[in-house]
Amino acid sequence: GAGVSQSPRYKVAKRGQDVALRCDPISGHVSLFWYQQALGQGPEFLTYFQNEAQLDKSGLPSDRFFAERPEGSVSTLKIQRTQQEDSAVYLCASSLVWAAKTLAYEQYFGPGTRLTVT
């Protein structure tokens, strides 16, 4: 079946604008993650959903960042009043739920949305 898809692939925003980034996970994947990847760095965790519940939002940099997954499938990451430091690639990943120490699953990543704030 189809992999994780993200849209738009590229977004240019003027400083102060609001943006919305969309993620379509693999069908049946309960877990959904958002990451921020700066140039030359590894992905940094932003937030995690299990179905529609946001279980961890410890990585969101500020209250300008907001994520939702209202029906437990598609997710949207919204950034309000964008700043230049928000420029990065935003990655979405989905996986089967991993709820026991010896039972772990790989994450499947989308192509990312490259956000440039000017």
Added chain:
Amino acid sequence: SQQGEEDPQALSIQEGENATMNCSYKTSINNLQWYRQNSGRGLVHLILIRSNEREKHSGRLRVTLDTSKKSSSLLITASRAADTASYFCATGLLRSNAGGTSYGKLTFGQGTILTVHP
């Protein structure tokens, strides 16, 4: 914050040679995963090794894990030009939120840039 530190930051080899990348981490883990990222295919899972395993193989890949030294290595044998990419280790840990729901969380390193010359 990123837990994994990868070494070297960049590696340049000839086709046919072996490539070894190392990853060190600071806290306890349940598993360690390696991912590859290139512009063509995005971030792709390569291999997962659990904390009670010491070595794992998959095709031309060999991963070792030493939990006493908090380190892992990824060996790619008989490298090909198509192996050119950034390689990331990611430590996996089972977490619980305030409501007691368990979920797996990955923390990525900064990556090793591998260049394989034809």
